[in-house]
Amino acid sequence: MAQRGDELDSTPPQGITPAEIIQRFAAKEKVFKQAREHYTWQQDVKVQTLEGDTVDGEYRSVVNIMFDEKGRRTEQVVFAPQSSLSRMFMTREDFDDIEKRMPFVLTSDEIPEYDIKYVGKEAVDELTTYVFDVSPKTIEKNKRYFDGRIWVDDRDFQIVKTYGKNVPDISKSKGDENLFPRFTTYREQIDGKFWFPTYTKVDDTLHFRDQDIHTRQIVKYTNYKQFGAQSKILYEGKEVQKGTDTNGNPPQNPKQ
Numbered sequence: 001m002a003q004r005g006d007e008l009d010s011t012p013p014q015g016i017t018p019a020e021i022i023q024r025f026a027a028k029e030k031v032f033k034q035a036r037e038h039y040t041w042q043q044d045v046k047v048q049t050l051e052g053d054t055v056d057g058e059y060r061s062v063v064n065i066m067f068d069e070k071g072r073r074t075e076q077v078v079f080a081p082q083s084s085l086s087r088m089f090m091t092r093e094d095f096d097d098i099e100k101r102m103p104f105v106l107t108s109d110e111i112p113e114y115d116i117k118y119v120g121k122e123a124v125d126e127l128t129t130y131v132f133d134v135s136p137k138t139i140e141k142n143k144r145y146f147d148g149r150i151w152v153d154d155r156d157f158q159i160v161k162t163y164g165k166n167v168p169d170i171s172k173s174k175g176d177e178n179l180f181p182r183f184t185t186y187r188e189q190i191d192g193k194f195w196f197p198t199y200t201k202v203d204d205t206l207h208f209r210d211q212d213i214h215t216r217q218i219v220k221y222t223n224y225k226q227f228g229a230q231s232k233i234l235y236e237g238k239e240v241q242k243g244t245d246t247n248g249n250p251p252q253n254p255k256q
Contacts, residue, residue: 010120013130018118021130022111024157030107032158035194040066040227042078044220045098049087049213057085065099067227087213088206091178093144097166098219102185103197104146104162106134113137113145121154124161128154139168148182158195160187179206181215190224197221 013021047059062079083090106114117133129151136145148164162185170178181204187195202217 008120025152026108042223047217059083102200
């Protein structure tokens, strides 16, 4: 379960019900998920293991998440030195988490899969947010889920912060373990419209059967650019034009 903030106001929201908040942010998240599929960005990943305060292994990569000439999603490697991780290694699920699940999205299509509990209001930097605890109702085979806490901006009704972990951990019959850390992801407003993930941090200890491994991780998602004039992003049945917000107005200065 996620950490509870010092300034959490647990009184019920005013002028709106938790169910209405969920409905509104889930609809916005569906638009966000669609929109991000039409953007390119750069993804900078650093994963470290530590023995005490000493870094004893590191994985680094910088890739551009792009489209090829046929409009298919592709990756262009910018920087990828040899990994020095020796006590653990990066798995396919780790890379999938970094690209798809650490930027957690909870759309109206996915709401039925989760128990969502309103826990209060809390300030996140200069934003006022509604706070919800989120956990999967059931865990189906070969599916991954998020378990933790989300912060929803009370004006834009989009997720601006996430804390938790991706579940389940994976243990195979041969004794192989694939454990996943708790993480915090922050979003920022891009193009005056969408709150896209820009920064994820991890500082956690993974408890393997034979040893505990302290890991620190930083993922930066930067340089978002909408791809292609032919891309259409729809909100409430209307196309969102480049350079406007979801109401068709010029973007305001992004929140910090």
